[in-house]
Amino acid sequence: MPSKNIWIGLTIAIIWLVVLITSLGSPELTFGDEPVILRPAAIANWFWGLLATVFVLRTTIFRRPDEMGWGQMDAYPWITAVVGVGWFVALMASMLAPDVVINDEITVPIAAIVAPPFAVALTLYACEFLISGFASRKPLEAGAQPATDALGTPEL
Helix, strand or coil, X not given: CCCHHHHHHHXXXXXXXXXXXHHHHCCCEEECCCCEEECHHHHXXXXXXXXXXXXXXXXXXXXXXXXXXXXXXXXXXXXXXXXXXXXXXXXXXXXXXXXXXXXXXEEXXXXXXXXXXXXXXXXXXXXXXXXXXXXXCCCXXXXXXXXXXXCCCECC
16 A cells, blocks of 8 residues: 555645646636736635645644554545545536626636635545544454444444
8 A cells, every 4th residue: 555645745736736727727707898807716726725735734744643543544545535536526617617797798707716715625624534534443352343332333
């Protein structure tokens, strides 16, 4: 199984690849009688990519050593998968969602503005949830059965 650093590096590379693609190819915000063209994704996505990178590094690399749980090494491929899918959905939404036209003069690419913050929120949630969820798992003793309640459901 690859090292956790490879998975973390791949996660960050996916984030920045999507930031680059959306910055170069997202729709434009146009307004005025003589159209003024502005690319909101090219301006804002670098901030969102930096924020997502900080969240990934904070929850994976910069954790206190005593927080390392038994099953935490299993979380890193899942973090890469969930964050990659979330940023890919943000990429598709930014590039393919229709723009909002107001009074035939203003064109606003709502998805290109809104999708990256949602991808950042998903990144933070996925990293925190997966790391803390996998870190809290405890190994069973050899031959031991998990504790169950009266209905036979495993207790958490």
